[in-house]
């Protein structure tokens with residue numbers, strides 16, 4: 044498995060000639076069907092309803108990049124010498140060609156070797172959009188975020204997520220920072236348009252209607268380096284012995300109601316300038332860490348989350364925009380010379396990226412087929428943080444966009460094919476429309492306001508009756524001790540019993556059980572205290588009754604969730620994920636997950652190819668796949684272990700020589 048870097052440094056002139064010949068014969072690149080100016084007049088695009096959108100992007104080569112990054116082989120037969128007879132510096136040679144912008148098609152030029160000499164294979168990869176080196180950041184933003192209506196989605200209570208994926212140095216940060224700044228530029232203007240529309244529809248307060256300021260925006264910025272999460276908005280002067288800034292470790296875990304809310308600094312912003320300032324602050328912290336920690340930014344995931352609350356509909360789901368600059372994807376080959384800590388980070392990052400791949404692919408499949416796929420978002424911190432787009436029980440509309448970045452150089456083609464084949468399978472057709480969940484008396488998440496009020500009233504009535512009875516019992520007992528007899532408790536007409544809590548205040552119009560279920564117990568108790576009526580219940584009694592009622596609601600929601608999940612699992616066919624390479628053989632027990640992942644990274648594209656080839660052979664020869672599959676994996680693992688052992692030996696010898 045010769046690397047493309049070795050092949051290209053040895054045979055670059057020959058490869059360049061082959062590429063030029065191919066270029067002359069290929070059809071002209073197809074541009075975007077709708078020019079940018081027209082698109083800006085009439086967004087969103089026809090595919091705005093897709094759940095997962097894939098875009099490819101490649102950047103221009105940077106000045107002197109090829110000469111500085113790659114080195115020619117002086118012993119190669121076709122090595123180029125300059126006039127002075129010295130080895131000429133390496134010049135740029137394209138590894139990627141854009142065949143079509145929309146639908147997107149990239150050709151990756153993969154160098155190979157035959158007995159007759161070097162070869163180039165031109166592999167096509169498809170996406171929804173493909174951006175070549177001449178497309179600038181504004182156009183990328185317009186054709187991705189704007190054309191797919193991501194801002195409106197978040198402003199209407201949905202979740203929009205944009206992920207930048209790719210090899211280190213391929214341009215992820217360049218794209219994501221530009222998206223972040225443009226979101227800051229446009230979000231508030233867009234919010235005002237939506238706000239004014241809503242206010243006029245509701246005939247609301249005129250003063251606010253003038254400005255349309257009905258949204259509250261909160262911003263968090265998290266960095267995930269290996270397994271460690273920290274807050275990029277936390278300013279710190281403190282540095283450790285190695286000069287690394289010391290930041291508080293942030294816990295990423297699911298709380299009892301199933302939310303993932305890391306304890307981050309959450310800043311409220313109300314203008315483009317304020318959001319821009321926060322973004323700049325977080326990015327400067329990330330850059331400082333990067334300088335101090337040897338390019339830590341390329342090894343860490345950065346997640347900017349903007350949470351949007353509609354103050355006109357305080358109980359509606361909060362919208363979210365999640366912008367993710369993912370860590371650079373590394374192949375095993377590239378990370379094997381790192382120290383232990385870097386190796387671990389690379390392994391954790393790759394695990395996160397692999398898991399992200401499984402989740403996005405499962406989401407794309409769920410959106411287009413009538414089936415059920417388990418989305419393993421709980422398996423990793425990165426995907427846990429992206430729960431809002433992966434939780435199948437959430438009724439919030441969500442959309443994920445992945446922008447896969449590749450280097451323009453032919454020497455990086457092997458990385459590029461890994462990136463493109465990672466992202467290309469996410470491309471989907473538009474999903475079927477989803478309606479609201481049908482009413483289910485046992486599932487509070489489906490109750491409307493009236494049903495919620497009815498249930499709350501019944502709950503508080505039950506408890507008020509009990510407490511009235513208990514009070515009477517005490518009085519009756521003391522009366523009995525005094526030799527008297529107490530009058531039996533009189534029946535009360537409906538509405539006569541003081542529940543201790545004003546239900547219409549606890550649950551004002553618009554609020555449903557689903558909204559209440561999203562509160563923490565303390566928040567629910569607080570609401571009940573605020574809705575307390577007279578002296579029927581003491582403060583402590585309200586507190587304990589409220590906690591009791593909330594526990595009942597929570598229990599009902601949990602039971603309904605479990606039931607629903609089981610129903611989905613039973614009623615829908617399990618979608619066939621065979622043939623999609625890289626799935627961990629959960630039935631193969633001998634390999635631990637880490638080693639297995641390392642092997643997949645080492646094989647890259649070939650992993651999938653070998654499995655698919657074995658599948659075909661198995662079908663043709665009528666063999667049993669459950670036997671052939673483990674054998675195929677075993678063979679690959681044997682080769683991988685041999686390769687690793689040789690690499691370790693080589694590394695040990697190197698250390699000995701250096702010593």
Ligand SMILES: Nc1ncnc2c1ncn2[C@@H]1O[C@H](COP(=O)(O)OP(=O)(O)OP(=O)(O)O)[C@@H](O)[C@H]1O
Pocket residue numbers: 101102103105176209210211212213214215216217218338340341342370371448
């Ligand atoms: N489309 C582009 N046009 C011009 N320059 C670009 C483009 N994309 C990236 N660059 C430049 O390429 C270099 C590498 O880009 P960038 O830092 O964004 O890569 P990255 O994938 O985020 O790397 P890392 O994973 O190491 O953080 C930067 O100097 C950046 O300015």
